[in-house]
Amino acid sequence: MENNTPVTLKFLAEKLKMSVSTVSKALNDYPTINSYTRQRVKEMAQKWHFTPNKSALNLKEKKSHIIGVILPNLLDHFFTKSIYGIEQYAMQKGYNVIISQSYDELQKEILLANMLLRSRVDGLIIAISKQTKDFNHLDQFEKLGVPVVYYTRNPSFNLNCHKVLGNTFQGSYEATRFLISRGHKRIAYLGGPKMTNFTHDRFNGYINALKDGGISFDAELVAYTDFDKENTINAIQKLFMTESPQPTALVAFKEVIIFDAIKYLKSIKHPNFEEIECIGFGNTPFIHYLDHPPLASIEENPQSVGKNAIELLLKLINKDIGIGDYQKVMVDCKLVLH
Amino acid sequence: MENNTPVTLKFLAEKLKMSVSTVSKALNDYPTINSYTRQRVKEMAQKWHFTPNKSALNLKEKKSHIIGVILPNLLDHFFTKSIYGIEQYAMQKGYNVIISQSYDELQKEILLANMLLRSRVDGLIIAISKQTKDFNHLDQFEKLGVPVVYYTRNPSFNLNCHKVLGNTFQGSYEATRFLISRGHKRIAYLGGPKMTNFTHDRFNGYINALKDGGISFDAELVAYTDFDKENTINAIQKLFMTESPQPTALVAFKEVIIFDAIKYLKSIKHPNFEEIECIGFGNTPFIHYLDHPPLASIEENPQSVGKNAIELLLKLINKDIGIGDYQKVMVDCKLVLH
């Protein structure tokens, strides 16, 4: 039973003394095929572990069955988890996934986009870099009929596109309301890269929660960081090194910023760093090892975001949804107490 | 310049009023082609952004240009980083990578292996699950001429195979020697899953360092965990809840075990948990947020391990190395002080 001739339709046809096309039809349950013939063919196929050659199918169907994914960084738990959702669903539907990292750099993103376009991916899922403000390198996909789904990071400057986003407005709204309900009056907001297009919703959630909670907004309680350590520390200094009444709570764009904040406040022996209550987007498993863990986390359900993205993309690929019929899917966040 | 006919050789040939084969040869720098012709062809190809259809090439070459990777879990930083090395190098050489997770379960691993075999991957890179003791599902690849490279986790029961391993012996040897040099006499060893085949080297490194450092081995100072929280706590209890003189230092299979250990000892208010000096395999960036970080980390250079694995695999695929000429590559570890 060991042999080195590849098991192809031709091979089976010879064994069965039939034509290749009959074998093909039998395996694909064509109604015109005699049921006994079909059975014989299927048995033989089973016996030899026949699997159709994907390259041949791809060539015929003019599809690569490859989905490209571009994301900033796999070291961020959010993205690692999101590709679970993507990969599982894709595999199940017969697609392979190529993952590539932009490291949050536009130049790299452009390079990767061109590479993926040239390797003829059937679709693209992308979380844009923090530098991406122009979308030529991504728009070219749709021009060639290759659908693109933006996920997680909202390219708000790009109006005509498909998006799957976490409901970060709701996330930071709930977090802020929760802090208010615990009696906080001075709640700081530490945002992500300033002036990028995927950060507004969180800020708006914070603002709206303040308003609905009857707390007036104070610009002194808002700072931004681009995730760079130094930058983060500057932001924290802005928030906590002032003369005015200090914040007693903090809502942060990403959990990791909170870790940096707490570490810094501790290092400078800030008098009441132990009392400051923090909530950030993330929910890293690591949290449980910290001496001063955040009060709660805004769980973004990355896996679900990923799954929604690939689901939408496959619908676009299969033309169940028109490529110009732009969709927007929101995935709710959940406040998790620690 | 916009058009929906795919840019193929045929398309270019028609534009140039040449035959398809001439175009193909020109693009592939056949010496028999007139240099002026070649130039014209290349210009036209450039103009139309011609890229050869990979499915067609794959079909012709009888290759899929896909590498399968099976690993236990992407949430482990080691594996996430290792696929950097794999993916980068593979992409550069024109291969795609399918990553799949066994969640350290043999059943899942078998399933994935069969799936990958059926999707005709050109090669397999695998970090076996902690349950894998039988290798039928992996041996079948080589029987069909598909090379397999085992990485990180040593399948020592499987003698005839290609491996790329971290030099964990050296890693734990150096860690232990370092602890001895700091005056420790009672150094505990907290190992990974007992009786699995990829854990011996670390233990041997520990043992040998003790011997070379003139410290006698004490079985009471050794415990094992399968990474399960409860299991880890049992192991820690075994080490620290005894009547005999307690360990003052700890070498651990994985950094995360140390985090669990410290957390537990702190929770039970162990009298001198602050003095215990720990070193584990890993070097998680997260470490810097801990109040009681390990003394040092054994950096396993995951990226380099991944790169070596894919390099070896591609050599096997290209038959630069015979599939039966079994290779073993070791990647050194490095002690990183915190």
Next chain:
DNA sequence: TTGTAAGCGTTATCAC
């Protein structure tokens, strides 16, 4: 120096 034709493994269209 260029062109013709076969073949990689499938499926779809026809003819028988």
Next chain:
DNA sequence: GTGATAACGCTTACAA
């Protein structure tokens, strides 16, 4: 019900 044939896009003897 079944079988021949063309086509998908590319490479490569071989012929011209």
